[in-house]
Amino acid sequence: MKHYVIIGNGVAAAGCIEGIRSRDKESKITVVSEERHIVYCRPLISYYLEGKSKLENMSYRGNDFYERMNCHVLFQRKAIGIDAEKKRVSLDDGEKLSYDELLVASGSSPFVPPFKGLDTVEKKYSFMTLDDALALEKGIDKESNVLIIGAGLIGLKCAEGLLERVKSITVCDLADRVLSSILDSDCAALMQRTLDKKGISFLLGDSVTEFRKNRADMQSGKCVPFDVLVLAVGVRANTALVKNIGGEIGRGIVVDDRMQTSIANIYAAGDCAEGMDISLGKRRVLAILPNAYMQGFTAGVNMAGGEMDHSKAIPMNSIGFFGMHAMTAGTYEGDMYEERGENSLKRLFTKDGLLKGYILIGCDERAGIYTSLIRERTSLDSINFDILKKAATTVAFSREERKRKFGGAV
Numbered sequence: 396m397k398h399y400v401i402i403g404n405g406v407a408a409a410g411c412i413e414g415i416r417s418r419d420k421e422s423k424i425t426v427v428s429e430e431r432h433i434v435y436c437r438p439l440i441s442y443y444l445e446g447k448s449k450l451e452n453m454s455y456r457g458n459d460f461y462e463r464m465n466c467h468v469l470f471q472r473k474a475i476g477i478d479a480e481k482k483r484v485s486l487d488d489g490e491k492l493s494y495d496e497l498l499v500a501s502g503s504s505p506f507v508p509p510f511k512g513l514d515t516v517e518k519k520y521s522f523m524t525l526d527d528a529l530a531l532e533k534g535i536d537k538e539s540n541v542l543i544i545g546a547g548l549i550g551l552k553c554a555e556g557l558l559e560r561v562k563s564i565t566v567c568d569l570a571d572r573v574l575s576s577i578l579d580s581d582c583a584a585l586m587q588r589t590l591d592k593k594g595i596s597f598l599l600g601d602s603v604t605e606f607r608k609n610r611a612d613m614q615s616g617k618c619v620p621f622d623v624l625v626l627a628v629g630v631r632a633n634t635a636l637v638k639n640i641g642g643e644i645g646r647g648i649v650v651d652d653r654m655q656t657s658i659a660n661i662y663a664a665g666d667c668a669e670g671m672d673i674s675l676g677k678r679r680v681l682a683i684l685p686n687a688y689m690q691g692f693t694a695g696v697n698m699a700g701g702e703m704d705h706s707k708a709i710p711m712n713s714i715g716f717f718g719m720h721a722m723t724a725g726t727y728e729g730d731m732y733e734e735r736g737e738n739s740l741k742r743l744f745t746k747d748g749l750l751k752g753y754i755l756i757g758c759d760e761r762a763g764i765y766t767s768l769i770r771e772r773t774s775l776d777s778i779n780f781d782i783l784k785k786a787a788t789t790v791a792f793s794r795e796e797r798k799r800k801f802g803g804a805v
Contacts, residue, residue, distance in 0.1 A: 397422040399698060400484055400492050402474045402636065403500030404428030405437070406684055407665030407691035409455055411498045412464045414695020414703075422699075424466035425492060427474050427484070432525055433458060438684065440528040444556030453525065474501075479640050479658050496660050496698035499648060500691060501633035503666040503682065507626055512606035519624040522553040531557075534623055538562050542611055542619055545627035546573040546599065548714060553625055554595050555716050565619055567598035567611075577712055577723055578754065585740055585756050589719040632667045632680055645669045647680040652704035654694035662698060664690035674709040674725035674751055674769055681710050707770040713762075722762045725752025725769045732784050743784060748775050761787040 399415055401408045404426055412424060435453040442448040454460065461468055469486070476485040477497070484492045505521040513519070520531045531553075535541065539561040543550045546568035554564050568575070572583035573590070587597065598613060605612045611619040632647040643649040643657040647669030654662045654670070665687040669680050686708055693705040711724040719738075729746025739757035743750060743765070750768040764787040767773070778792050 397495040397699075398493060399424045399496050399498070400494035401426045401498045401500060402484065403498075403502055403665065403667075404430060404432075404434050404468065405500060405502055405665055405687065406434065406455060407500040407502075407668075407687040407694075408498070409434045409460070410688040410691025410693075411500065411662075411664060411695035411698070412460075412466055412691075414692040414697075414701075415699045416464055416695075417692075418696055418699035418701045420465075424464070426461075426466060426468040427472050427486065427492070428468055428470050429473050430524060430526065431471050433468075434460065435525055436684070437524070438552070440522070440525055441552035441556035443525075443528055444532060444553075444560065445558075450525075474636060477636050477640050477661070479661065482660065494660075497662065498654075498691070498694050498698065499636055499656070499661065499663045499667060500665045500687075501636060501667045503630040503632050505626060506629040506631050508628060510603055510606055512608075515608045516606050516624050517608070518622060519626060522549055522625055522627050523630070528556075531623070531625065535561050539622045540620060541565070541623045541625060542567070542621035543625045543627055544568075544603065545625075545629065546570065546597065547576060547627065547629065548574065548712070549630075550625070550627035551590065551716060552714075553627060554590070558593060558595065561623070563594075563596070565596045565598065565621070567601055567603070567613070567619070569600070569602045571600040573597070573599070574714075574721075577714075578721070579727070582721070582740055582742075582754055582756055585738070586716065586719060586721060589717050593717055630666070630682070632669070632682075634667060637661065637663065645678060649678065650690075652693075652706040653697045654690055654705065655697065662694040664694045670708055671706065672709060672726075673707055673772070679710075681708055683711055685711065709766070709769055711766065719757060721754070721756045722758075722760075723752070723754050724762070724766050725750070727752050727754070745775065745780075749773070750775065750780075763787075764789065 434455045436455050439448045439453050473487040474484050518534045521527045540563045541561050543566045546566050573587045601613050601615045603611045634644050634648050637648045638644045648663040650663050650668050650670050666682040672679050693703045696703040713722045727744050729744050732743040734741040741758050742754040744752040753765045
């Protein structure tokens with residue numbers, strides 16, 4: 396019987412547990428969790444603030460997940476070191492866990508720039524975890540003026556969750572547009588229009604030079620008063636556990652298609668892992684929930700002696716604010732096909748006879764078909780791409796391909 400140890404308790408860890416149990420029903424699984432909560436769906440924390448989700452409904456696989464999977468969780472415990480030779484994990488309370496196979500699913504941590512005067516701000520919060528959301532909830536009221544640093548996905552979802560619970564929200568970002576890591580200027584403007592209509596204020600292309608308790612002095616010369624500060628500038632992969640024992644590190648923990656690190660019997664998955672993006676042809680961290688689960692599941696199968704690879708990973712995002720939705724995938728390189736509407740925008744990017752990426756904003760499309768084309772590197776010569784440009788439909792495929800890919804569905 397093996398002993399599997401999993402560092403982390405997010406979606407990647409849940410995937411790993413299910414991957415292990417798909418091959419090994421009996422061996423011991425121990426999960427080391429810094430958080431006090433059972434595995435939950437992190438994107439729901441903004442919906443909790445908004446009142447659309449209750450705490451009891453946030454678990455990722457149900458409240459009895461660990462019991463059903465026959466695994467033991469050490470809550471509010473932190474892994475502080477790995478001894479790869481002795482195959483042991485050291486915890487912050489002095490305990491040492493021996494392992495046969497180890498998964499590092501340590502996630503990422505908020506990046507906080509060294510703002511001058513940040514220590515003078517009393518009510519300051521991150522927005523990464525459920526505990527962050529619970530702490531923020533206690534710090535606000537109907538008269539709160541909230542300043543959010545960061546106009547990326549985390550900052551904007553926080554703004555959406557808080558809108559009806561506070562007096563005002565101002566979002567600032569050094570970038571000149573919202574969601575700058577995902578969207579170009581045209582696409583970002585379309586998404587921002589919805590946020591503007593809701594009364595959220597933006598200071599873009601601007602940054603804080605100094606905090607003075609409840610005031611932020613901006614590079615532009617503006618002064619922003621606030622009662623509550625949310626720091627959502629960005630995140631960094633938690634790589635130290637593997638880096639400290641000589642493992643290969645890039646922006647994340649480098650893994651192969653089996654989720655194996657450069658060190659024997661140690662795997663990595665989720666926001667801390669750096670794997671291949673087939674749409675780009677390069678390694679990078681793909682910090683998205685579906686990828687975290689599949690990486691974890693793949694690692695679990697291989698840890699349990701099976702054979703599985705996760706070799707078709709691509710960046711994907713499905714986001715929405717107040718009813719305006721955007722779906723993106725792949726990379727935005729090559730030739731661009733575009734359709735514009737008053738409140739919609741569709742872009743398909745092709746290169747070397749392949750669909751490389753897409754952006755769909757305000758569109759009612761079967762985006763999964765486009766995603767499949769990118770993942771499978773389907774030659775556009777083998778389908779009727781002119782039809783697919785207009786609508787993601789299986790009619791663009793031959794009868795044989797429809798049967799093979801979609802079970803004959805039209």
